[in-house]
Structures are given as C-alpha cells and as structure tokens.
Amino acid sequence: xxxxxxxxxxxxxxxxxxxxxxxxxxxxxxxxxxxxxxxxxxxxxxxxxxxxxxxxxxxxxxxxxxxxxxxxxxxxxxxxxxxxxxxxxxxxxxxxxxxxxxxxxxxxxxxx
Amino acid sequence: xxxxxxxxxxxxxxxxxxxxxxxxxxxxxxxxxxxxxxxxxxxxxxxxxxxxxxxxxxxxxxxxxxxxxxxxxxxxxxxxxxxxxxxxxxxxxxxxxxxxxxxxxxxxxxxxxxxxxxxxxxxxxxxxxxxxxxxxxxxxxxxxxxxxxxxxxxxxx
Numbered sequence: 001x002x003x004x005x006x007x008x009x010x011x012x013x014x015x016x017x018x019x020x021x022x023x024x025x026x027x028x029x030x031x032x033x034x035x036x037x038x039x040x041x042x043x044x045x046x047x048x049x050x051x052x053x054x055x056x057x058x059x060x061x062x063x064x065x066x067x068x069x070x071x072x073x074x075x076x077x078x079x080x081x082x083x084x085x086x087x088x089x090x091x092x093x094x095x096x097x098x099x100x101x102x103x104x105x106x107x108x109x110x111x112x
Numbered sequence: 113x114x115x116x117x118x119x120x121x122x123x124x125x126x127x128x129x130x131x132x133x134x135x136x137x138x139x140x141x142x143x144x145x146x147x148x149x150x151x152x153x154x155x156x157x158x159x160x161x162x163x164x165x166x167x168x169x170x171x172x173x174x175x176x177x178x179x180x181x182x183x184x185x186x187x188x189x190x191x192x193x194x195x196x197x198x199x200x201x202x203x204x205x206x207x208x209x210x211x212x213x214x215x216x217x218x219x220x221x222x223x224x225x226x227x228x229x230x231x232x233x234x235x236x237x238x239x240x241x242x243x244x245x246x247x248x249x250x251x252x253x254x255x256x257x258x259x260x261x262x263x264x265x266x267x268x269x
Contacts, residue, residue, distance in 0.1 A: 073234055
C-alpha cells in the first residue's frame with residue numbers, strides 16, 4: 001500500500017553560525033491510527049497504523065532518534081535542537097507500521 | 113470533576129470506577145478494553161529505566177492547564193543539562209497515566225543536540241498526568257509530572 005498524501009515537512013533556519021544551537025521542526029501528514037478504534041459501520045477494529053520510528057542524521061551522523069506510540073497526535077509535529085557543525089545535509093527518516101519509509105533531506109548552511 | 117483526577121500516587125481500580133459519571137460516559141463511548149492507570153504508567157517507566165531512583169527536578173514541562181481538544185495537545189519538555197560528553201541527557205521518555213497505553217514517545221539525545229528539548233503534540237483521552245522521565249549519561253534519572261484537564265478526549269471513538 002503506497003500512500004500518496006504523506007507529506008513530510010521540515011523547517012530549519014536558513015543560515016546558522018558554527019556552534020549555534022538551532023531548532024529543527026518537523027510535521028508529517030499521517031493518520032496515526034491508534035489501533036484502538038472500531039469502524040462505526042462494520043464494528044471491526046481499525047488496524048494500528050502509526051509512524052513508530054524517527055531518525056535524523058546530520059552530515060551522516062545520527063543526531064536524533066525517537067520512538068513514537070499511538071498517543072502521538074495525527075499529523076505528528078516534533079521539534080528538537082541540534083548544534084551547528086559543518087554545512088551539509090540533514091536527513092530525516094520516518095518509518096510506519098506498514099514498514100513504509102518516508103524521507104526528507106534539507107541543507108544546513110553553516111557560516112563562519 | 114476532580115474525583116477521577118489521578119493525582120494520588122495510588123488509586124485502586126474500584127476508586128477509579130467510582131470516578132464520576134462524566135469520565136464513565138467518555139469511557140463507555142470508546143471501544144477500549146485496556147486503560148492505563150498510575151500503576152501501569154509506573155510499570156512502563158520501570159520497564160525502561162529499571163529500578164533507578166527517580167529524582168525530582170531539572171525537567172521543565174510546558175503543558176496547558178486545560179485542553180479543550182484532547183486530540184492534539186502541545187507538549188514541550190526540556191531538561192536542564194550542560195549537554196557535554198561527560199554530562200548529558202541520553203533520553204527523555206513521555207508517559208501518561210490515563211490513556212489506553214501509558215507510553216507516548218521516547219527521544220534520544222547526545223552532546224550534538226546542545227539542548228535536551230523536545231516538542232510534540234499528543235492525544236489525551238481524559239484528565240490525567242503527563243509524566244516526563246529523563247535519563248542522564250551519569251546513570252541518574254529525573255522525573256516530573258504535570259496534570260492536565262481534558263474536556264473532550266482525543267483517542268477517537
């Protein structure tokens with residue numbers, strides 16, 4: 001099952017200074033179905049379907065890892081901080097219960 | 113509706129069931145077989161950090177006092193730490209004691225984060241406590257909790 005409407009979004013500052021601590025904000029459109037709800041018409045349990053893992057690397061090095069549970073809201077928002085080191089790519093990976101992987105890459109521009 | 117508020121450290125199942133009609137109504141409207149209680153929130157915490165003594169302090173939880181919509185409740189957790197190689201926060205785990213499952217999220221940090229901070233949005237079924245546990249590289253664990261009143265539960269149903 002391939003989804004079409006999953007759209008991961010990432011926001012980082014346009015430029016950062018080396019050594020600065022900057023905020024990284026992410027938002028993914030995902031239903032985050034808890035697996036606890038029943039279908040109103042059929043009475044069947046709606047299977048759990050959430051993003052359960054998040055990985056973030058910066059210049060190839062892991063800078064953040066998260067495990068999510070069904071108590072994360074739909075279209076999960078997440079923010080954290082990273083120390084600016086060298087200019088380079090920051091890569092985000094989200095993995096859901098269907099083993100689908102969503103990725104996003106942004107450039108971190110470090111000056112000075 | 114304060115009776116169902118799991119502020120007390122230990123709350124029996126019977127006490128819990130007596131916890132007022134509003135809560136009961138919300139609960140029966142939801143197809144849930146399990147229910148997190150302070151006990152299984154505690155068990156979930158111990159599963160992750162073991163029997164390490166949980167100290168108070170160093171954690172700052174930013175959470176509204178009242179959530180009108182339990183479906184998406186902003187939460188910010190920050191931990192006071194120098195975030196050096198010798199002394200940093202390894203992980204922050206968030207739990208609740210009134211949702212169907214106690215776990216919410218675990219975030220893993222290192223010195224490259226500069227700040228031990230996480231911001232998420234969570235689902236809350238009813239009025240309950242949000243608990244944050246921080247694990248330090250030094251082996252220490254810190255815990256903080258904050259109560260939030262939820263007027264409309266957010267686990268669907």
